[in-house]
Amino acid sequence: MSKNQSAIRDLSTIKDFIRWTFSRFQNADLFYGHGTDNAWDEAVQLVMGTLKLPLDFDREMLDCALTIDEKKRILKCVHTRITKREPLPYILGEAWFMGLPFKVTKDTLIPRSPIMALLESEFSPWLKNYPLNILDMCTGSGCLGIAAALTFDDAQVDITDISEQALIVANDNIVRHQVEDRVSAIHSDMFTGLPDKQYDLIICNPPYVDADDFANAPEEFHNEPELALTSGHDGLDFTHKFLSQVANYLQDDGILVYEVGNTEIALQEAYPDTPFMWVELEQGGNGVFILTKEELSKLLQEQK
Known part of the structure; x- marks a missing residue:
């Protein structure tokens, strides 16, 4: 079973996918310098950005379960970030500057x-x-x-x-x-x-x-x-x-x-x-x- 198939089957919540994405990034030797400077912040931004959710989303809501389509979108973005080394803002189509999108x-x-x-x-x-x-x-x-x-x-x-x-x-x-x-x-x-x-x-x-x-x-x-x-x-x-x-x-x-x-x-x-x-x-x-x-x-x- 592939990592993606396992993730879709075994992971459920927003919180799960942030943790899983962080682990993938930790093992991928990525460079951070286009909005974040570490794997954790990058993982949070990728998951929340893919789901179109604000970074200050209610922490209790991080236990919400994701749909299969949402899971697949996150996995696709993670794959692109790791395999193509694309900076995250290009994947999300958005960057923040002076607090502005x-x-x-x-x-x-x-x-x-x-x-x-x-x-x-x-x-x-x-x-x-x-x-x-x-x-x-x-x-x-x-x-x-x-x-x-x-x-x-x-x-x-x-x-x-x-x-x-x-x-x-x-x-x-x-x-x-x-x-x-x-x-x-x-x-x-x-x-x-x-x-x-x-x-x-x-x-x-x-x-x-x-x-x-x-x-x-x-x-x-x-x-x-x-x-x-x-x-x-x-x-x-x-x-x-x-x-x-x-x-x-x-x-x-x-x-x-x-x-x-x-x-x-x-x-x-x-x-x-x-x-x-x-x-x-x-x-x-x-x-x-x-x-x-x-x-x-x-x-x-x-x-x-």
Whole structure:
């Protein structure tokens, strides 16, 4: 008898399937980094997500029995997670970011940017004025831009991506969070498709993973779109081009908030005279810097 047949026969309740899924994950050598960081939380999220139940479901209700169809759905998701190393949010079609649900597909990165911590503090103390115009470049699912619109509810937000498939997902999330009147999804290869305007705040979580890091990354990361992750041998191809243009799109008191992750060291070596303000993130994560319009304009002049 197969493990799945045994599970369908011998297991009954929600609680049973969480425990069983946890045991399977413990023996599967999975990587956790797309919403959870351990096998237990991943098992809970898989079972509850598959059943469309909230994570704060009444604990007494965890003893509810499941139907055969519900059991089969859970087993299918467990099988996919283990055999294909698919990150759980892709299996469930949903990820959470800043306490908000976002639709995700394999055309988008799974939301996890540490820029979230800065959004929660409204970019204090770096943002001098309330941002009326915000740009979220390389938006993917739209999570950063939509979260920014919900944080600054008087702002107009442009979210851009080179991937038309990603923008379809982003538009679904715009509708889901009812911000159609303030968030515009724009197809753009960096700045080429943008209107001639300037922003008070530009957020960017670009592709920045270098070739070695990508080659050695856990298999789960290889299920995400490579276009959104990698950017040349040292991970800086996108960033070099971006920094040569972004000053033109910022208001005088505007700031750029940019994520480069582990490419932080290579970036500092490439721009030794640029005063990157590296942000300490209480909830973890690294490689997020802030530059002002003045600093970016100076860099632009140096490159001419």
